[in-house]
Amino acid sequence: MLEEGYAGVDFPFEEVQGVEEGTVPVRRFVAEREMxxxxxxxxxxxxxxxxxxxKAGVELLTAEVEEExxxxxxxxxxxxxxxxxxxSLRIGKV
Incomplete structure (x- = not known):
């Protein structure tokens, strides 16, 4: 879902097309940060x-995982x- 830019998710609005001819309603950007x-x-x-x-009782970031x-x-x-x-953004009109 995330990799597809939410393109497969129901979107109950009229999607706004891109400014350029033939562009898709899903907008993709990349934010960069140094950390x-x-x-x-x-x-x-x-x-x-x-x-x-x-919440289910599973700790994914154990001390060992953090150290690795x-x-x-x-x-x-x-x-x-x-x-x-x-x-990824999906833009629509109400």
Whole structure:
């Protein structure tokens, strides 16, 4: 669903087409931010899937997982890297 830009989700509005001829109503953008591994971990903790797992008693970000992520990130997670977040919008009229 997320990878498709929500194109397969029911949308009960008249979709606004793009300005250019033939453009689709799903708009895609990329937000970029520089952050360290702690920022990534904080974002994961806000994700719906993570919250649902925790509510069900499953901790996805165990100490071991966090340590593996820090090691993979480089310099035990102290490096700051450019992170890209895809953003998709569906725009419609009421």
């Amino acid at each position: 360290g591994v702690d920022g990534i971990i904080a974002i994961v903790r806000t994700a719906t899937g993570y919250q649902r797992a925790r 992520l820090r090691t993979a990130w480089g310099d035990k997670g102290s490096q700051v890297k450019k992170v890209k977040f895809p953003i």
